[in-house]
Amino acid sequence: MEQKIKAGFTLAEVLITLGIIGIVAAMTIPGLIAKHQKIVTATQLKKAYTTLAQALTMAQKDYGDISGWDFKPSNPEDGDTTSLKTAITLFAKTYLIPYLSVVTDCGAGKEASKQCFYTWYTTDGTALNYTPSDNLYRFILNNTTLIQLSYDNSAGDYTIGHVLIYVDINGFNKPNTISKDIFVMSLTSSGRSLKMYGAGKIRETLLNEPTKKWGCKNKGAASNTSIYCGALIQQDGWVIKDDYPWF
Helix, strand or coil: CCCCCCCCCCHHHHHHHHHHHHHHHHHHHHHHHHHHHHHHHHHHHHHHHHHHHHHHHHHHHHHCCHHHCCCCCCCCCCCCHHHHHHHHHHHHHHHHHHHCCEEEEEEECCCCCHHHCCCEECCCCCEECCCCCCCCEEEEECCCCEEEEEECCCCCCHHHCCEEEEEECCCCCCCCEECCCEEEEEECCCCCCCEECCCCCCHHHHHHCCCCCCCCCCCCCCCCCCCCHHHHHHHCCCCCCCCCCCC
16 A cells, blocks of 8 residues: 655745745735725715715705805905804805705804814825814714815905815824825805816826925925815826825
């Protein structure tokens, strides 16, 4: 009768095999995680944009075309910050909040609830410690998305009624960083529809706008650095492509 010989692995062979598996895992798993994070981020951003756009569409059924809405500050040039608070509150409570599933309405002004305030970060890691003010209105949706409304004064004139909508797509969850989970949308009475900030610009500008550092690849300490990132994701079909500045 032939005797069967059982072959086995030596300890050294097992250790070598495990080492190879570990090296391969170390090389591939971070890439898979990053790919998954990009998909989740793009999906959440699209959902947030769609949710807000649908709310504005419903508001137009009740109040007519956006071009006729009354949401401009009345007299900000002389430092009348009360008018900013009144206008941003009117906009939020009339045209958005009634059409959204809001679980926490923190309001605007110095008396606004601090429940909606936590540290945000710019693309270079600078902390943005926002506090309640007359030109900030914040509320949280039932899916944890945080919405911040404010009037844009980048052109030195609040009266154009340009509302900036900062969206933290996962609320208090990290990284709380512009271009990673915080994105910017905008609405004007003349624009008549919600837009990702920078929408309509060529892709190269969305990536590398050099003058104001609004391009997605720019890094800086200002709160408006890289604010074109959301428009870039939208233009790319709600996909975060390989040239997007990820972690």
